[in-house]
Structures are given as structure tokens and as C-alpha cells.
Amino acid sequence: MRATIKDVSARAGVSTKTVSRVLNREKYVSDPVRLRVEEAIEALNFQPSAAARMLAGKRSHQIALIYDNHSPHYIHQIQTGIWERCIEEGVRLLAQPSDAASSTLAAEIGGLIDQTQVDGVILSSPVTDNVAALEELDRRGVPYVRISPGTDHGRSPSVSMDDVQAADDMTSHLISLGHKRIGFIIGHVNHTASDLRLYGYRRALDRAGLPYEPRYVRQGFFDFASGEAAADAMLDLPIPPTAIFASNDDMAAGVLTVAHRRGIALPGELSVAGFDDTALASQLWPPLTTVRQPTRQLAHAAASLLFEGVEGPVNRRLAHELVLRGSTAPPSKP
Amino acid sequence: MRATIKDVSARAGVSTKTVSRVLNREKYVSDPVRLRVEEAIEALNFQPSAAARMLAGKRSHQIALIYDNHSPHYIHQIQTGIWERCIEEGVRLLAQPSDAASSTLAAEIGGLIDQTQVDGVILSSPVTDNVAALEELDRRGVPYVRISPGTDHGRSPSVSMDDVQAADDMTSHLISLGHKRIGFIIGHVNHTASDLRLYGYRRALDRAGLPYEPRYVRQGFFDFASGEAAADAMLDLPIPPTAIFASNDDMAAGVLTVAHRRGIALPGELSVAGFDDTALASQLWPPLTTVRQPTRQLAHAAASLLFEGVEGPVNRRLAHELVLRGSTAPPSKP
């Protein structure tokens, strides 16, 4: 049989309440008593029943992660980051896949809360921007933290990377190498990061006194095919860009493919840059310079924010990093 | 306030036990009563407390997935497959990262079981082969299913792909194209799949009457670098292979890199084949023929096995598929 608190209390010669105190790290337990209880717990290999704790207590020692992202790597990073923090806290993590665009998402979250009594919720992008879900959370009064929200940053505690600065940094890097015609592929229209990255690109151009030329800016959709299409279009121009900066790595891979297909030397004749949103970047062998997102750290920070019980629109900003893999100066004039 | 069973029973004019019966889809509830109860549940948006159900009942309506695999894509497929089946069953999934090699894994699993009272456990490879963990599970009498176990197949219900047949099929495919010198890169020594795939390669050679030549077989470690090294070694041979079959896709990517670096035309001068273990394969643009693993389906099947309550060494085998992406006949003699 499983050991219960009663067994422990009997063995330690104390009341169940005292055992409970030790379990929950409450104050007002003398050291000798605490020691005896801990020994008994150890000896009996006692594990408190999560069910009973939830039912009796106010806390469930569980938090939920709601995610919907089609990049397994991103999700994995997120889960891992939160997980590590949960371990420290002795909290269990419920990972809940979902459809961020679903009209029933709010109801699903409500159901989850009712059923599991989670102590808090972490929303990863793009679930972060489902208004109905946020309203449901607010209504329940369940604490939640958002990872990289696209909108309404003041609504709740959140963590995020500075997409504008990242795109600015990357563009500035390319400019510093001597590039003057830098193509840019915009991300999917539904993602706020797309706008931010575009803005960063533009800001860097402006600061350098370079013109923003619409023909060097193409709309993409964060996927490989749209990266190919955009690259083809730009490389077909009479005066093509000497560098192309894609808003994510799937599209950057498309650019690389096109370059390869056209026999363009990389990075000698074309520098390609992107983000490592899907971590595809690390697996590509042609030179690809990327902005590395601190995804795992963001997730970790989000969990910390939750456990710290912060209130209000606290926004924790984490730094990104440029991973330079062979982007070079533009070829001298042909 | 959350609605409870009492609220529902009052509204439906029945006892709490009857509501409970409806909730658990038990028999012995007349249709009219069932209907009234369901209406009340709907009207009150009643969600049963998972904690109370666990505490009172024998079932927890939860199962756990224990995993430790360094491929996010694999994990994602596994989680998704199980998840889909859990939804149908109204069961919650606890995803538990772990270290398959850890000596404390068994204890962790024991703790998990004690705390959460999970109804069953699914182990994904390579956690499937941690003997201490299996013993712990057996001792507890907790039902479990293993996904692609490497050893001891008769120990529990399991699901798997036929690695031998898959490697045989791929090798046979290359032979049928006319290749007579087919290089093979063995997978990591700790993975049973490595042995099986090597065996399938060899079996296909034997059946075709082709010699097994050690110089065309190299040890790898399932990673990119070892694929590169193996490819370099084989392509440095006086008479290099015309095709290279790597035991996974990370290594295959290494082969592609080397080919690219050496200016070898793909697939004209060298056919490259692999598995899509990490799903890297689908993102590579040079021609790469792969064995597609039915990972998601395996996970789904594993969950089904668990819910069906099968006993004994039931092994459900799922078919693989060859994804031919441009492997060709070998170049004519130079």
C-alpha cells in the first residue's frame, strides 16, 4: 500500500498537521521535529497524493502551458524551459496543445481550469493573442504569463524578445559589411513579429541613410515556398540585392535553395540572413547568418514570473544573439 | 462558483450517484434520465473536478508519457499521436521528460505514479529499455506500453516499426536501380535500431548476391558530424560507393554536405538515402531518399493499446514508407 500522511505521522510521533507543515515548508516547525518527520517520509517513501492536496487545498501544484505552434523545435524549447523551472518549484506541468484560432479555445481553457484547478497558465505565441482566451483567464482570476505576445502588451505579465532591435541589429550587420541593396522577406501577416521585424529592418536602413526600396521587400508567409518565391522575384530584378534577410528560417532556407538552383555562390555572391525561429537554421549547411531567439530562456522566465506572483503588465525582455555564419561583404561591382 | 455534481443532481432531479454514472458512461441509466442529466451538465457548464475523481475513484483519467529523445520533432510526433487518442478517451496526458540513462529514473516514475495515480504509462524510445523503470512499473502493476522498444520485446505490449525490413527495402531499392557499391553508415551503438538497420542492409545485399564489404560500412553516431566523417572516408576510397545509405537523417545530411563540398553532383553521381528520424529530411533540398517512420501513428497505436487494456507481449507493427526523392541509377563507368 501507498504510505499516507497518517503513516508518516504515526512513525514520527507527531500529528498529521505537522507532517503537512513539513511537506509545505511552512514555518513554525522545530528543527528536531522537522528532522524526525523527514526521516519518516524518507523511510516510508511517502509521496503525497496530488489529488488529495488539490481537493483539500487551495493550490493544485500544477500549471498549464497552452501552445499552438507548428514548429516542434519551438515547442520543445518552450516546454523544456518551463519544465526546468517547474522542477525547482515542485510543480507539475500540463502541456495543452490547442488551436490558437479556434473559437472554442476560451471554453477549452475554462474547462481545463475547472477540471484541474491549475495555479497558473502560461500562454505561448500565438495563443497569447487570442482575446477570448485572455478574457476567460481574467474572468477566472487565474494568473497567467504570456510568452512573446503580439498584441496588447500591457494586459498581463509577459516575456519577449526585442524583435525590432534584432532585425535592426541584423540589418545593421549587413550594412556594416558593405551591403547597400538588402532584400527583406516579410513574415506571415498574422504574426506581430512580422511587423516588428520589418520595422527593425527599415529603422536600420534609415539610420544608415539607405533608401527603403519596395522592390527589395516581399511578402512571405513564414514557409519555405514563400521564401523561394520572394527570392526568385528579387533575384530576377535587373539590379538584384546583394543580401537577403528573411523574417524566419524556413523562408531563408527557400532563399538558399533558389541561390543553389541558380548557381549563385554563397556567401560570396549573396549573403543570406534569417531568424532561427524553427531551429532549422542550425541544420542548414550553406552559410546562413541568423538571429538566435532565446526561446528556452523566455519560457524559463515566464515560469519564474508566474511563480513570483507578479501582477500587472510586467514585461521581461530577454536579449537575442546574432549567429554569424559566413555572411560576407557584397561582391565588387560586376 | 464552479458547479458541482450536487448542483447538477439538484437541477436534474436525480441523485449525485446517477450524475456520476452519466459522467462515467456507466450502464444502468435509463435514456430519459441520462438526457436530463446531460442537459443539466450542459446548462451549468459543469466540469468534474479531476482531483475529486482521482481521490474517490480508482481511475485518475490521466496517463503519462515518459520520454527522452533529443529530437524535438520525434517528441512532437509522439506527443501529438498520443494526445489525439487521449482526447477521444477524455483522458489527460502528463508529458514527463526524463533521462533514460539516469539511475534514478525508476524512482522518479514511482514517485510520479504515487503522486498522480496515472492509469497507465507510455514509454517512448529509448526510455523503453531502462530495465529498472520497467521493473518499477511491473512492481506497481501499472499498465504500460512501449514505443519502439530496443530490447526485451516480449516484456510488455508495444508498437514498433520493422527496422530490418525498412533497411532491407531501402537497400533493395538502391540495388534495383543498379547500384552495386552501396555504402552504409551504422547508427549509434546504444540504439537497437542501429543493429536492426544494419542487419536489413546486409540481408538485402545477401539476397541480391552482393558482397558485404566492410570498407563500405562505417560506424556513425546518429549525428551530422559522424555522417560527414563516414562519407569522407568512403569517398576517399579508390573505388568509392555509388550510393550511401545512412542510418538516420542527421548523418545523411552530413553525407550531402560532403558531397556538396566535393562538387559531386546529386543524385547523378551519388545517391543518398536515410531515415527521417528527426524529420530533418523533409527540410533538405538536395535529393535525399528516406524511410519515413510512422511515428505519430505509432504513438496513437500505443495509446490505443493502453486504453484497450491489452495484456501480455502484444506487438503492434506499423508499416513504413519509402519516400523516393531523386535517387537514381549509378553513373556509368567512368
Next chain:
DNA sequence: TTGTATGCGTTATCAC
């Protein structure tokens, strides 16, 4: 600093 009594919301047992 420690102990006692009560209840959390559901299912199991057994009666009707």
C-alpha cells in the same frame, strides 16, 4: 510550536 476537527467533490458499496 503543535494538535483536533471538519470538509473538499467525487466514486464505491450496498441497499432499495
Next chain:
DNA sequence: GTGATAACGCATACAA
């Protein structure tokens, strides 16, 4: 088929 009542194992409020 349906209902009354006793658990389930812990935390809470309050008492000592």
C-alpha cells in the same frame, strides 16, 4: 435502474 452514505488523503481553521 436508482439512491443514501461512507470513504478517498490531505489542508484549513481554530484551539491549545
